[in-house]
Amino acid sequence: MALILALAAGPAAASCTDQVFEGAQFAVCAAQAGSDLRMFLNGADGKAYGGFAPVEAVLQAQGQHLVFAMNAGMFHPNLSPVGLYIEDSKQRHRIVTRDGPGNFGLLPNGVFCIGDRLLAVVESRAFAAAPLPCRYASQSGPMLVLGGDLHPGFMAESTSYKIRNGVGVRGDGGVAWFVVADTPVTFDRFARFFRDSLGARDALYFDGSISRIYAPALGRSGAGFAIGPMVGLVEGN
Numbered sequence: 001m002a003l004i005l006a007l008a009a010g011p012a013a014a015s016c017t018d019q020v021f022e023g024a025q026f027a028v029c030a031a032q033a034g035s036d037l038r039m040f041l042n043g044a045d046g047k048a049y050g051g052f053a054p055v056e057a058v059l060q061a062q063g064q065h066l067v068f069a070m071n072a073g074m075f076h077p078n079l080s081p082v083g084l085y086i087e088d089s090k091q092r093h094r095i096v097t098r099d100g101p102g103n104f105g106l107l108p109n110g111v112f113c114i115g116d117r118l119l120a121v122v123e124s125r126a127f128a129a130a131p132l133p134c135r136y137a138s139q140s141g142p143m144l145v146l147g148g149d150l151h152p153g154f155m156a157e158s159t160s161y162k163i164r165n166g167v168g169v170r171g172d173g174g175v176a177w178f179v180v181a182d183t184p185v186t187f188d189r190f191a192r193f194f195r196d197s198l199g200a201r202d203a204l205y206f207d208g209s210i211s212r213i214y215a216p217a218l219g220r221s222g223a224g225f226a227i228g229p230m231v232g233l234v235e236g237n
Contacts, residue, residue, distance in 0.1 A: 016068055016217040021193045024183035027213050027220065028198070029068040029233070033119045033174050036234040039072060039087050039136035041079075048079035050226035052214040064236030069214040070165055070178050072112070072206055073138035074104050075228025083124070083139030084111055085229055095139055097125050103205065106153055109141020110204045112167050112176075112231075119176045121169045121202035138229050144168070144191035144203040151191060158186040165211035166190065167231070168200025178231065180213045 016029040031037055040055045042048050049055050052069050059065055074082040082104050084095035099107045111127045113120045113134040120132060123146065124139060142151050144166055161184035168177045177198050181190055187205070194203035214222035214232070 016215045018182075018218060019197065021197045022189060024181060024185050024189060024193070026193060027180045027182055027215060027218055029070075029178045029213070029215055030175055031067075031178070031233050033115075033176075034117045037114045037119075037136070037176070038232060038234055039085070039114070039138055040069075040230045040232060041081070041085065041087060041092065041228065048226070048228060049230070050079060051224075052212075052222045052230065052232070055230065055232065056214075059234060059236070062237065064234050066214060067233040067235050068178065068217070069222065069230050069232030070180060070206070071210065071212055071227040071229070072167070072231035073140040073229040074102075074207055079226060079228040081138065081229050083109070083141075084127075084137055085139070086134050086137040089133075089135050095124060095128050097128050103208070104141045106142040106151075108143045108146065108151070109139065110143045110202075111137050111139045112204050113137045114231075119169050119173050121167065121204045136231070138206075138231065140166075140204055140206050142187075142205055144187070144205050145195045145200055146202060148195065148201050150188065150195065154186075154188040154191060156186075156188050158188055160186055162208040163211050164190050164205065164208040165213070166194070166203055166205045168194040168198055168203030170199060171201040178213070180211050
């Protein structure tokens with residue numbers, strides 16, 4: 001699989017929009033490599049944030065704020081990550097490369113990586129063989145788009161319609177799109193939205209049903225059930 005990296009000239013303001021593809025509604029937030037994208041899991045007390053509001057409160061106390069955020073990977077009942085999780089360049093949970101039950105184990109799965117000026121979605125076994133210098137990373141699955149091709153296990157005639165969310169990276173790696181399907185969709189349609197509408201070369205599924213997005217520009221608070229890993233764009237200071 002091709003590895004997509006980027007050295008961007010500099011960050012640009014994020015944009016969040018509502019889009020329609022084949023009759024389905026999607027909320028999309030885009031950010032450039034070099035922007036202050038971060039992963040969030042636990043607060044200073046070691047307990048999981050569990051949602052966007054506690055993260056926003058901590059940032060506001062520091063003179064910062066979230067431009068947008070979304071859940072960013074599957075998690076156990078205690079909100080700990082199922083797969084690889086890196087925060088502040090420290091690995092908090094190891095990578096998982098075996099197949100297994102559920103969507104996470106539907107290989108190939110992948111890793112979303114945020115470096116200093118790097119955005120990448122990489123198949124998990126390729127990442128394990130040649131890790132990238134990620135400041136933040138989260139593993140999930142399945143991959144949606146791999147080098148411009150859809151995951152081989154997806155079926156156009158599937159009847160599994162769910163709310164889903166994920167991330168895709170542009171071919172030059174300079175832009176990442178964070179997407180929540182507000183209309184229940186199949187894996188096939190969700191993946192094709194990334195590839196055919198947004199132009200993503202590689203894309204990764206984060207989760208389904210509990211999928212949420214915090215996007216004040218769209219009037220979205222992201223309130224709901226407790227969640228584990230989150231990704232968000234930070235501004236301020």
